[in-house]
Amino acid sequence: MEETISVIRQIVANLPDTSLGVERQMLIGNLCLRQSPEERMEIKTFFDGLLRKMAGKAASDIDLGGYGSQGKVWFRIYGSKKPDPEIPTLKLDECNVLIQSILMERQRQFLYENRNLDFSYTVMDGEVMHRFRADVYFDLDQIALNMRAINQTIRPYGGFGFHPGVTRAVSLQHTKEGMILVTGITGSGKSTTLDAIIDANNHSVDGHCVIIASPIEYVHKSDRCIVRHREVGRDVLSFKDGSVQALRQDPDIIVIGELRDPDTILTALEITDSGHKVFSTLHTSSAVESIDRIIGEVLPLEQDRVRYRLADILQCVISQKLVPSVDRKRVLAKEVMLATPSVRAAIKNNNTGEIYQMMSESGEQGMNTMEQDLKRLYLSKKITLDTAMNFANNKRRLQQILNLVAAD
16 A cells, blocks of 8 residues: 555656646646556555455445545445555545546546536456446535446345235236336435346346446346447437437337436437337435426426326336434435326326325325335334434424324
């Protein structure tokens, strides 16, 4: 470790004090470009060692660099992010060199121009492959990095406890078309759930699945399905381009990593409307919010058209949170909405506020609200009452179903 830091400091010593901002980062990039193979390998070995340590700690994320990290390496373990006291504190430029040293020249140029870079990264530990989703960005003119560990194995679909009605909605075997959304805030396990659904289809139905993501996380091995992986920026230019191109590739399932802009949303609606099964994710915390977000992302003149189209093609929305459990780990809390005739009518009539009550009264069909699932976790002693209240979308409603207050 000391030898690596010495190599990094020698590179930093060549930086002039007069350069600032992006110009300084570009100078660091030029110095990294001139590293000897031995220096590059020394730094890479050190960096890969941090990621192996991350795996050993069962950490989901690692953060370093940028002004905010204060030169420390931070790990998120079971939801809590803390600096590691065993790793030496690095200066800002030392972090800049460390991060830029793991990038290719083309990636550096993209970072300078866009102030952000998404990519995937792989570390081999013997015969075990650890994959990470990485995001490099600027923090007060300094370069910061977050890496999230990608699950090496798929969590079995059966372990999620979904109702048979939900299974029918997400399975190509039962339903050949329609849109399925998995939603939640960053770090809520959306990718884990979506990968489990894709894996279940891969092992049960003969078909073709095209995954468009930024970046590609878990790599599925084709079984009964041909599974194609197209990474935005590497294999395809954008989510929209990948989605349109997928229509010419004879797909049965199209996975769009994220509905992040109006163009992607409209494209997703169109390709679903053409008779395909489409899966995607949204950064929303409830099923109703997901519907409102999709409609609200388009221009007012198009909202009625989008509302009707969404009502026709939507099959299922799964909204989820990872909640701290009593054993100091995390447990999944989920809300499920199925597009029943009543739900479709509410969407078309712009009465999405009625959907929450429909979900709460349709447990026999496979629906439930986030508050009902938090109640289940609390009564099964997996989470505390305070945790349940903190993670509820509707705290008043949770109090009512737990009989803590009188119903309205």
